[in-house]
Structure formats: structure tokens, C-alpha cells
Amino acid sequence: MRALIATTIVSLLVAACAFEDTDSLTGRRGRGGADGDNAVDDGTNPDDGTTPGADPTQPGTCKEGIPHPGFANVDFVGDRKPGAIGGDRRRVKPYSALRSEFQRALGNVPAGLAASAAAYGDVPARWYQEPTAGAVSLYTTYTLAFTACFETITAPSFGQAPTAESAPTECAKLQRKVWQRSPTPDETKACADFTLGLADEPVARRRWAHACASVMTSAGFTTY
Amino acid sequence: MKPFSRRGFLKAMAVGAGAVVGTRIPGSSLIGVARAATPEPTSVVCVYLDGGINAIFTGADAFMNTAFGVTANNATNMGGVFVDNALANAIPQGIRNRVASVGIRHGISDHGNAQRSLFMSGNASAPLMLADSIGGSGAIKAAVVGGNSLPNGARPAPVNGVSLQPITDMRATIEAIAGAQSAPNIADRGGAAKGVAAAQAMSTSVLAKHKASLSSVDQGLTAAVATLNKPVQPFNVADFNQAYGLNGTNVNNFAARMAAAELMVRSGTNFVIAQDGGWDTHGDTNGNNVRNMVTQRIAPGLRTFLTRMVEGAASERNVVVAIFGDFHRSLPGSDHQANLSALVIGKALKNATSGKTDARVGLAANTPGIAGFWQLLGAASRVDQSPFGANPHTTLV
Numbered sequence: 001m002r003a004l005i006a007t008t009i010v011s012l013l014v015a016a017c018a019f020e021d022t023d024s025l026t027g028r029r030g031r032g033g034a035d036g037d038n039a040v041d042d043g044t045n046p047d048d049g050t051t052p053g054a055d056p057t058q059p060g061t062c063k064e065g066i067p068h069p070g071f072a073n074v075d076f077v078g079d080r081k082p083g084a085i086g087g088d089r090r091r092v093k094p095y096s097a098l099r100s101e102f103q104r105a106l107g108n109v110p111a112g113l114a115a116s117a118a119a120y121g122d123v124p125a126r127w128y129q130e131p132t133a134g135a136v137s138l139y140t141t142y143t144l145a146f147t148a149c150f151e152t153i154t155a156p157s158f159g160q161a162p163t164a165e166s167a168p169t170e171c172a173k174l175q176r177k178v179w180q181r182s183p184t185p186d187e188t189k190a191c192a193d194f195t196l197g198l199a200d201e202p203v204a205r206r207r208w209a210h211a212c213a214s215v216m217t218s219a220g221f222t223t224y
Numbered sequence: 225m226k227p228f229s230r231r232g233f234l235k236a237m238a239v240g241a242g243a244v245v246g247t248r249i250p251g252s253s254l255i256g257v258a259r260a261a262t263p264e265p266t267s268v269v270c271v272y273l274d275g276g277i278n279a280i281f282t283g284a285d286a287f288m289n290t291a292f293g294v295t296a297n298n299a300t301n302m303g304g305v306f307v308d309n310a311l312a313n314a315i316p317q318g319i320r321n322r323v324a325s326v327g328i329r330h331g332i333s334d335h336g337n338a339q340r341s342l343f344m345s346g347n348a349s350a351p352l353m354l355a356d357s358i359g360g361s362g363a364i365k366a367a368v369v370g371g372n373s374l375p376n377g378a379r380p381a382p383v384n385g386v387s388l389q390p391i392t393d394m395r396a397t398i399e400a401i402a403g404a405q406s407a408p409n410i411a412d413r414g415g416a417a418k419g420v421a422a423a424q425a426m427s428t429s430v431l432a433k434h435k436a437s438l439s440s441v442d443q444g445l446t447a448a449v450a451t452l453n454k455p456v457q458p459f460n461v462a463d464f465n466q467a468y469g470l471n472g473t474n475v476n477n478f479a480a481r482m483a484a485a486e487l488m489v490r491s492g493t494n495f496v497i498a499q500d501g502g503w504d505t506h507g508d509t510n511g512n513n514v515r516n517m518v519t520q521r522i523a524p525g526l527r528t529f530l531t532r533m534v535e536g537a538a539s540e541r542n543v544v545v546a547i548f549g550d551f552h553r554s555l556p557g558s559d560h561q562a563n564l565s566a567l568v569i570g571k572a573l574k575n576a577t578s579g580k581t582d583a584r585v586g587l588a589a590n591t592p593g594i595a596g597f598w599q600l601l602g603a604a605s606r607v608d609q610s611p612f613g614a615n616p617h618t619t620l621v
Contacts, residue, residue: 090438092440133438136397137390139452191422206408213419214422219438
């Protein structure tokens with residue numbers, strides 16, 4: 001008898017869970033029709049809250065949650081500003097992170113970095129301020145990076161002036177290493193064009209150092 | 225060839241007039257064209273006392289022998305503007321006839337709201353609007369010295385490409401303006417200018433996706449490229465250190481902020497703000513706390529700056545200094561009064577006051593508000609087209 005009661009209770013719970021609209025909890029788009037991996041979203045379902053053909057990362061293209069009314073029926077999340085998925089998440093790297101970041105990216109730390117805390121607006125110990133960039137701190141990054149890059153690029157290949165073949169190849173390699181992601185073709189082209197355009201710089205190694213410093217000054221390195 | 229017509233003639237005239245007017249339109253420092261919206265190099269320097277400013281520094285006569293410890297012996301009459309001696313001693317004799325006090329009846333008595341509102345004009349940043357309207361050839365047109373934001377942590381959106389740039393180190397700033405020494409392993413200025421521009425090009429997609437959180441990077445890269453493309457200006461850290469009594473290059477005290485302000489003014493910056501904290505002086509009923517802070521922290525650097533940049537450079541540039549805070553301190557407890565007067569010093573100013581406080585730290589009912597303050601600064605800057613409108617404080621300029 002006891003076993004029968006237990007079995008009945010478990011069966012009822014299983015049945016209740018089966019009727020739960022799981023998509024309302026997970027936000028999965030394949031609501032109704034097929035289940036799980038077989039779900040198909042043809043963009044025609046009027047209830048899925050999406051806008052067919054729109055960029056799904058942009059605000060307004062999917063359901064953004066339900067109101068949370070509190071006292072006086074005021075929605076306490078009503079003043080939240082909609083933003084794109086993944087947008088405005090990167091932040092400026094603090095000065096305290098640059099030493100290890102230079103070491104990671106280039107294998108050495110520029111000698112001038114230790115004396116450059118003030119240029120980055122480094123804050124006193126036990127005090128916090130969101131790091132920001134400025135003209136002076138970014139120029140400082142460029143000059144420090146140039147020195148570190150110049151000391152690093154000692155391979156014989158960097159004794160040769162960049163060419164239409166070598167510039168994109170080396171730029172892409174450098175960007176991948178410094179940014180820890182694959183660069184887009186446009187990003188590599190910007191680096192290569194700059195490197196090839198420094199024709200008035202007679203020392204090949206300095207041309208490559210400029211290319212390296214430029215990559216190190218871009219948002220791919222100075223932010224995270 | 226089209227036949228000559230009256231309409232065509234008028235169109236051609238309009239285009240020609242537009243081209244002429246275009247060279248006088250302020251803003252857009254990115255195209256590298258020096259634009260003279262003022263008759264001479266012009267800068268407005270704000271000294272902001274974070275927390276409030278006691279009215280003994282803008283109209284001490286209101287409290288003579290009655291409040292805040294004011295007596296005939298500790299205030300100086302500058303043509304009707306009575307300034308407590310702690311601050312008066314920082315104003316060189318030669319420019320004491322160029323001191324005015326301007327009333328700001330803003331009706332705000334909480335710090336956050338006052339600090340936000342004092343630097344806004346509509347939905348835009350008033351300092352950046354002013355910096356933009358002054359024009360000139362400086363690469364960095366607006367700067368905050370010794371910090372990275374306006375009061376209350378505000379980081380304003382650029383106005384016509386003019387952004388607020390943080391200046392936190394004299395040496396690094398001078399290197400950016402003047403260029404570093406030449407050496408095989410040091411970046412040359414021409415290459416760096418192109419390199420930073422390339423860095424900006426490489427950052428396009430990242431900055432587009434993180435517009436708000438990385439706005440300082442975007443604005444900083446733009447200002448860096450503009451700075452590196454300007455002719456080199458020679459400056460020497462040692463000169464500033466000697467003049468302002470400094471030991472290092474970190475802009476981390478008020479004297480260093482005034483030194484950095486001078487550097488930026490000399491390099492062509494139109495708007496500079498130097499802030500000092502600790503001015504929420506509740507309970508300072510005899511005014512001694514604020515007197516001591518002015519004497520010890522503010523006066524030394526301010527005196528040097530006024531001597532060198534307002535008095536000493538009057539023949540070559542127009543530098544306007546405005547000293548103010550969130551609001552005046554009220555009576556009897558030196559709390560929050562919902563108004564203030566600012567002390568404004570510069571060669572365009574006259575000895576006069578539109579902010580004469582009464583014995584209860586009140587201002588006349590018809591005293592203009594925050595907009596009037598920026599209208600006055602526009603007039604004192606002598607911009608040909610003030611973005612703030614006509615100056616209501618006509619007796620001061």
C-alpha cells in the first residue's frame with residue numbers, strides 16, 4: 001500500500017513537470033511542435049517574441065522579460081536601458097595589469113613602465129577608480145610598446161623591410177598573439193597598410209616595431 | 225552654359241557666404257584647421273571646491289562682525305568685491321581690479337544634483353560647449369587635471385568632437401606635446417602619429433560594440449592623433465616644478481593641478497578644471513576651517529598661476545579663472561545653502577558683483593541661475609558666438 005502511494009505521488013510529479021512550459025524558463029526559441037534538438041524555428045511563430053530577419057543580438061528583437069511591479073505598481077526594472085547582447089562589456093585595462101600583459105604579449109616589460117603609473121592615473125592603494133584612457137595614457141602605451149617591441153623583434157626576418165606578403169602575415173600573427181583572438185581581415189589590413197606606408201623610416205626593424213606598437217595600442221590590447 | 229539668372233546668382237552668393245562663415249564655425253578639431261572664434265588665445269580655468277564654497281570668499285562684507293569670523297581686518301575690498309584674506313592674498317595686486325563675483329541662484333542644496341547641474345547646459349556638457357565655441361588650435365581642447373572626470377564622476381559626451389581629456393602626469397603630457405628624445409629604440413613623433421591612427425583603425429569594430437564602456441578609448445585615440453599631428457611645443461618639467469614648488473611630475477595635489485593647468489593653457493587648451501576635495505564644511509561656524517584649507521592647499525598654487533597666466537600673460541592671452549563649489553555654506557551651521565556666487569578673475573572682468581549675498585547667505589530673487597554663469601563665461605571668453613546666449617551679468621564684463 002505504501003509503495004502504491006509513493007508511486008502515485010512520483011507519477012503525479014513527473015506528469016506535472018511534463019506539462020511545464022520549459023521554454024518560458026529557458027528562453028529557448030523552439031516553442032511548440034517539435035522537442036529538444038528537433039525543434040525548428042522557421043521565424044513564423046508569432047508568439048516567440050522575435051523579429052524575423054533582425055539581428056538577434058540587438059535590443060527589441062526578442063522578449064526582454066516581464067515587468068516586476070512593486071509599491072504603487074511601479075516596475076522596478078522599468079528604467080533599465082536596453083542594450084545589445086555582449087555590448088559595452090569591455091573595460092580599460094588598469095595600470096596594475098600592464099606589467100604582466102606586456103610580459104605575456106611580448107615576452108618583456110618596457111623599462112619605462114614602472115615610472116609611468118601617473119600617466120595612467122593609477123590610484124592609491126586600497127582605493128578604487130574605474131580605469132579610463134586618454135590621449136596621454138594611450139600615447140604613453142605606444143611609446144612604451146615601441147621600446148619593448150624593438151627589443152623583442154630580433155629575428156633576421158625583421159631586418160628586412162615589410163612587403164605586401166610579409167606585412168599582412170606578420171601583422172595577423174602579432175594581432176592573434178596580442179589580442180588572443182583571430183583578427184578580422186580589416187584589422188589586419190589596417191596594420192599592414194600602416195606598416196607598408198612607413199616608407200620614410202629607413203630602419204626595417206623600427207618599421208616592424210611601429211607595427212607592433214600600433215597593435216599594442218589598439219583596443220584589442222588596452223582593453224579586456 | 226546656363227544662362228545667368230537671379231536665382232542662380234543668389235545661390236552662388238549663398239554658397240560663397242557659407243564658405244566664408246564655415247572658416248569661423250567653432251569645433252571639429254579633427255580636421256586640423258585652426259579656427260579663431262576668439263580674438264586671442266583664450267582659456268577658462270575652473271577651480272572647483274568639491275562640497276561647497278563659503279561666501280566669505282565671494283562677498284565677505286555680508287558677514288562683517290556677525291558670522292563666519294569676518295572682521296574688517298581679515299577681508300579685502302576689491303572695488304566692492306570683498307574677499308577673505310586667505311584667498312585675497314593669492315590674487316596679485318595687478319589684477320585685483322579684474323575680480324568680480326557672479327551670483328548663481330540654482331536652488332539646489334544636495335551635492336550630487338548641484339555637481340551634475342552646474343556643468344550642464346540643456347542635455348550637453350557646458351564646459352565642452354564652451355571649449356568648442358572658443359575654437360583655437362589646441363589639440364586637447366578640454367582637460368581635467370589630476371583626475372579623469374568632472375565633479376560627481378561625470379564623464380561628458382563629446383561636443384562636436386571636443387572631449388574631456390585627463391591629465392595626470394606632467395612628464396608624460398609634455399612628451400605627448402613636445403615629443404620624446406630621439407633614440408633607436410624610441411618611437412619618433414611622425415611614426416607614432418601614424419601608428420596611433422592605425423591603432424584607432426584596428427579598434428573600430430571593438431569600439432563600435434562597446435561604445436559606452438570604451439568611450440574614453442575612442443576619445444583618447446582621437447585626441448592623441450590630433451596632439452601628435454600638431455607642431456612640437458617645447459616645455460620643461462623643471463620649469464614647472466620650480467615655479468610651483470613641486471618635487472615630481474604626478475598631478476596629485478592642488479599645486480600640481482595648477483601647474484598642469486598652466487601647461488594645458490600654454491599648449492592651447494580652452495577649458496581646464498582643477499578640483500579640490502574636502503569642502504563640505506559642516507560646523508565650520510567661524511570659517512577657520514575653510515580659511516586654513518585655502519591658505520595651506522589652494523593659495524600657493526593659485527597665486528603662482530594667477531601671477532604667471534592672468535597677470536603676466538595678459539598681453540598675449542585671455543585666461544579666465546572661476547572659483548566656485550557646489551553651493552554656499554548656510555548659517556548658522558555652515559550647512560547647504562541653495563545658491564552660490566563664483567569668484568571670477570580675468571582681464572575681461574570688471575570689479576563688480578551680481579552675487580552679493582545678504583546676512584543670511586541669500587541672493588536677490590532676480591539673480592540668474594546656472595545658465596547665466598555659463599553665459600558670463602562665454603562673454604568673458606569673448607567668443608564671437610556664445611553657445612549659451614546673451615550674458616545677463618552685463619555689469620561684470
